[in-house]
Amino acid sequence: MFKKPAQKYSGKICEVEIGTGEKAIKLGGEAVLPFYGFDGNTGNPPKVGMEISDVYPEDWIEPLKELYKDVSNDTVKWAKFVEEKYNPDFICLRLVSADPNGDDTSPEDCAKKVKEVVEAIKTPLVVAGTGNHEKDAKLFEKVAQAAEGHNVLLMSAVEDNYKTVAAAGVLAYNNKVVAESAVDINLAKQVNILINQLGIDNEKIVANIGCSAGGYGYEYVISTLDRVKLAALTQNDKTLQVPIITPISFETWKVKESVEPESSTPEWGNQEERGISMEVAAAAGVLTSGSDAVILRHPKSVETVRTFVKELLG
Incomplete structure (x- = not known):
């Protein structure tokens, strides 16, 4: 009987644990390419998290707002609702209110909100900033202090x-911290190296190498993921041996295919289904190219992607 020879890899992705207690999760740990169980250890299964916001999600599509209408005005209630109803691997709290171009909520007030949320749930928490680098520096300093002990x-x-x-x-x-770069293997290495030089090892770093929705430079995301994983595993590049998280929902729910109302483009079909399809397609691509965790917004996307991962892992 033919036995396929196993590919040998010289590197391994570090494991990073987030959260505490029985719901804590581990990202990474793989010593082979994504889902290549026939070659060796695939590490921890990819994790699927759900996005919530610290303010009412005014810019979300109506079907999503309807799902959370009873809880989305209270961040703590929203987090508990998502935890109990959908049981995601982790919850991503996006601090939208801190944006200097929006409400410009103070780092202290945001930190207080994070503390309330993390103490109300058992699910691991990811806290996303504003994208304004100056504000985020001040923001995360206070948030990190408020979340001490919750990992x-x-x-x-x-x-x-x-x-x-x-x-x-x-x-x-x-x-733990996410090292973010803009869809370029050299930039990804650079940020990881800089953080390592502070005395922080890979077991405390997760990478976000960038993301986009399908059709919006998506091939660059996929090829960068491929290059990062190949360098980490086949060239034993230790600067890239960290798990990868990809914030799918941040990108797919702002493109026209997801937000254009049916009344404007009836030929495109149901708006909610379009958004789910964009989210699932983008998630499937990054997971099979090397992402260890994805952030999603729609419960149906979460359910579909979980099934996808389970089937691929066999």
Whole structure:
């Protein structure tokens, strides 16, 4: 009988644990390419998280707002609702209110909200910032302090603010940090190296190498994921041997295919189904190219992607 020879890999992705107690999760740990169980150890199964916001999600489509209409005005209730009803692997709290171009909520007030949420749930928490690097540095310093003891994942540290975010998040308050770069293997390496140089090892770092919706530079995301995983596993590049998280929902729910009302483009079909399809397609692509965790918004997307992962793992 023919026996396929197993591919040998020289590298392995580090394991990073987030959360505490029985619901804590581990990302990474794989020593082979995604889902290549026939070659060796596939590590921890990819994790699927759900996005919530610290303010009412005004810009979400109506069907999504309807799902959360009873809880979305109260972040703690929303987090508990998602935990109990959908049981995601983790919850991603996006601090939309902190955006300087929006409500510009103070880091202290945001930190208080994070503390309330993390103490109300058992599910691991990922906290996403505003994308404004100056504000995020101040924000994560306070959030990391408020979340001390809960092992949250702070998303994200970039080249402009990594010293503050990573030092406060990991060294001072013992949480974990996401190293974010913009769809380029060299940039991904650079941010990881900078954080390593602060004295933070790979077991406390998760990478976000960037994301996009299908059709919007998506092939760059996939090819970058492929290159990162190949370098980490086949070339034993230790600077890239960290798990990868991809915030799918941040991108797929803002493109026209997901948000254009049916009244404007009836030929495109049901708006909600379009959004789910974009989210699932983008998630499937990044998971099979090397992402260890994805952030989604729609419960049907979560259910579909979970089934997809389970089937591929056999």
